[in-house]
Amino acid sequence: MTTLRFHAVKASLKRTPLHIEETKRRSEVFGANVFNEAAMRQYLTKDALKSIMEAIEKGSKIDRFLADHISTAMKEWAISKGATHYTHWFQPLTGATAEKHDAFFETIGDGLAIEKFGGSQLVQQEPDASSFPHGGIRNTFEARGYTAWDPTSPAFIYGTTLCIPTVFVSYTGEALDYKTPLLRALHAVDKAAVAICKYFDKNVRKVSASLGWEQEYFLIDNALATSRPDLVLTGRTLLGHSPAKGQQLDDHYFGTIPARAMAYMRDLENECMLLGIPVKTRHNEVAPNQFELAPIYEEANLSVDHNSLLMDVMQKVAKRHDFKVLLHEKPFAGVNGSGKHNNWSLSTDTGINLLSPGKTPMSNLQFLTFFINTIKAVQTYEELLRAAIATASNDHRLGANEAPPAIMSVFIGAQLTKVLEELETVTRGKLSPQEKTDLKLNVVGKIPEILLDNTDRNRTSPFAFTGNKFEFRAVGSKANCANPMTVLNTIVAKQLIDFKEEVDVLIDEKSMKKDDAIFNVLREYIKTSKDILFEGNGYSTEWEKEAKKRGLSNNKTTPEALKVKVSKPAIALFETLGVMNQVEAQARYEIEMEAYILHIQIESRVIGDIARNHVVPTAVRYQNILIENVTGLKTIYGAKFKDFAQEQLTIIEEISKHIAAINSLVTKMIEARKDLNKLTDLDKKASGYCNVVKPFFEQIRYHCDKLELMIDDELWPLTKYRELLFTK
Numbered sequence: 001m002t003t004l005r006f007h008a009v010k011a012s013l014k015r016t017p018l019h020i021e022e023t024k025r026r027s028e029v030f031g032a033n034v035f036n037e038a039a040m041r042q043y044l045t046k047d048a049l050k051s052i053m054e055a056i057e058k059g060s061k062i063d064r065f066l067a068d069h070i071s072t073a074m075k076e077w078a079i080s081k082g083a084t085h086y087t088h089w090f091q092p093l094t095g096a097t098a099e100k101h102d103a104f105f106e107t108i109g110d111g112l113a114i115e116k117f118g119g120s121q122l123v124q125q126e127p128d129a130s131s132f133p134h135g136g137i138r139n140t141f142e143a144r145g146y147t148a149w150d151p152t153s154p155a156f157i158y159g160t161t162l163c164i165p166t167v168f169v170s171y172t173g174e175a176l177d178y179k180t181p182l183l184r185a186l187h188a189v190d191k192a193a194v195a196i197c198k199y200f201d202k203n204v205r206k207v208s209a210s211l212g213w214e215q216e217y218f219l220i221d222n223a224l225a226t227s228r229p230d231l232v233l234t235g236r237t238l239l240g241h242s243p244a245k246g247q248q249l250d251d252h253y254f255g256t257i258p259a260r261a262m263a264y265m266r267d268l269e270n271e272c273m274l275l276g277i278p279v280k281t282r283h284n285e286v287a288p289n290q291f292e293l294a295p296i297y298e299e300a301n302l303s304v305d306h307n308s309l310l311m312d313v314m315q316k317v318a319k320r321h322d323f324k325v326l327l328h329e330k331p332f333a334g335v336n337g338s339g340k341h342n343n344w345s346l347s348t349d350t351g352i353n354l355l356s357p358g359k360t361p362m363s364n365l366q367f368l369t370f371f372i373n374t375i376k377a378v379q380t381y382e383e384l385l386r387a388a389i390a391t392a393s394n395d396h397r398l399g400a401n402e403a404p405p406a407i408m409s410v411f412i413g414a415q416l417t418k419v420l421e422e423l424e425t426v427t428r429g430k431l432s433p434q435e436k437t438d439l440k441l442n443v444v445g446k447i448p449e450i451l452l453d454n455t456d457r458n459r460t461s462p463f464a465f466t467g468n469k470f471e472f473r474a475v476g477s478k479a480n481c482a483n484p485m486t487v488l489n490t491i492v493a494k495q496l497i498d499f500k501e502e503v504d505v506l507i508d509e510k511s512m513k514k515d516d517a518i519f520n521v522l523r524e525y526i527k528t529s530k531d532i533l534f535e536g537n538g539y540s541t542e543w544e545k546e547a548k549k550r551g552l553s554n555n556k557t558t559p560e561a562l563k564v565k566v567s568k569p570a571i572a573l574f575e576t577l578g579v580m581n582q583v584e585a586q587a588r589y590e591i592e593m594e595a596y597i598l599h600i601q602i603e604s605r606v607i608g609d610i611a612r613n614h615v616v617p618t619a620v621r622y623q624n625i626l627i628e629n630v631t632g633l634k635t636i637y638g639a640k641f642k643d644f645a646q647e648q649l650t651i652i653e654e655i656s657k658h659i660a661a662i663n664s665l666v667t668k669m670i671e672a673r674k675d676l677n678k679l680t681d682l683d684k685k686a687s688g689y690c691n692v693v694k695p696f697f698e699q700i701r702y703h704c705d706k707l708e709l710m711i712d713d714e715l716w717p718l719t720k721y722r723e724l725l726f727t728k
């Protein structure tokens, strides 16, 4: 039993870093495997190119005839790059990506064969959808689902397969994936933001949301990781005593990247370059063997696709380097977890970042408008934002070791806080010209300080303004960014619509000037959004108390957090903006609750098994050794043996106590599971798993970890934290 651990340790010690060639400049290989504009120019007719470009920019439809031409061109391009198959690539609600490969190859009779890929195969496919989660949608409506081409995210070749990004919807049109609602939310925020931009610049036609994610992960030797059944089956360690040295010394953060990890990163980055994923930053993170990778930000839909693709590629590349990538939010107790900061901003087709303080007074009023509306949106919908990042795995991270808490708040820094304070005092109604200029200019003078603020930013804030973007930091490392991005863009869209209505009333009915109207509405927003602003330490008990006073939600667990998704206002919000209808919202809620239950159920089984099949037998074995020792001492020393065997006797008793506790706890936990499995009510079942089953984990772990400290290291079967975390 113990051999696996030592085999793994031995194997891990023999590794050497792979040599990674980089013969060409990155700029030369960037996007080589992407059917991007450059490739399209080469392979498409002018009309087809124009049609695709319009589809990307304006969301217009591509007609059937052109689709045939595009598919043929795509096939030629793909074959020239060595592709043999194609697949519709989509993001079902399992959280993973899905693909079903078909060969281009087709027979045409008489023993002849050709390579074929028609327009209809490009535009639409019918994967066997029955095994993807659908939360009752397809039971109620239609048994089938289909995937449909998303021309806004370019096709790419991975391995020998042409991958076509698609949406996945039921035959009745309900979204069965992450991408569909995201596209709808991006459309909503585009429309709402353009309407606001028109106050400032009539030429603005499109506003796009940008996303730059920062992916944190652990890189663990593959042999060591696979020697741990809990890591293999649940993605995190359910047991394990903290090593004598953890992250206390902070000597890993931003330190030299270990050679094997560096080779992995270079290899990964090369793959990313080919796939057009613009990765730029790499560094060590706080915990040992924890790292981060970040790209240059992109349009949100593309960026979400790139992150999903990246998470796949990370695992694949890791195999070559004998690593396993842990994307779980909290793979190890007691050390930092992993997040995925979602850096978000809005920008116009005229090239303006709406969240960047501008150089002129007018552009600053525009900045203030978007800045304050975003804060107001978070204030109003904080609970929905919390729900957007709720998963069983992220629950372990939120509120622990430098991670943001479950309470949503916005950090804006000292300088902008001052700006808002001043804005709050502006005259009601018409402002004096001096007042206006002062206010608008105020931001200008402060830009350098705002940027300075960032270096000293507050890591525990779930939602922070960092100079020219908001950073949603509560997102989990494993998450598909589409979910939080859908919610964020939806709530901002809704807020902008409400804002416009209020401003227009002042202009039309109170005959106010545009500027005055905007200032007046913003002033009221500042007053009503104060409760969401928070600059302090996010995981202090004082903040918990204070937040409660302010009426902010503090939903610590996923079942609690998800409820708001099916509240009347939430459903109305998604419906009004055309992001999700009631059926879709309800289905998603059910899928997420079910996923939660399954997650805890699996962890519960695994911890029960490990405790009983690994830990207890090892404890008994060690206890027998001690008993043998004591018996031996008795033979030699007779009645005097206790003088020499006291320690051993104490340990023998301690071991028995821990074994008894483990057995009793595991039995109770199994009983609790059995009871809960009889329930049909999803809410009750999820909350039972959360509040009855899950608490057993800590208790069982406590006894197992105590045994780990007591038992001879030679006998201990589970690869230890120090081996997992400090093998480079």
Ligand code: ADP
Pocket: 210, 211, 212, 213, 214, 281, 294, 295, 296, 297, 343, 344, 345, 346, 353, 468, 469
């Ligand atoms: P940090 O200090 O958080 O590490 P970085 O400057 O490294 O900040 O940026 C982190 C991420 O934010 C990167 O992916 C970057 O491309 C992205 N980012 C920068 N500016 C914007 C923006 N205006 N909108 C969205 N994302 C942005």
Ligand code: MG
Pocket: 214, 341, 471
């Ligand atoms: Mg960041």
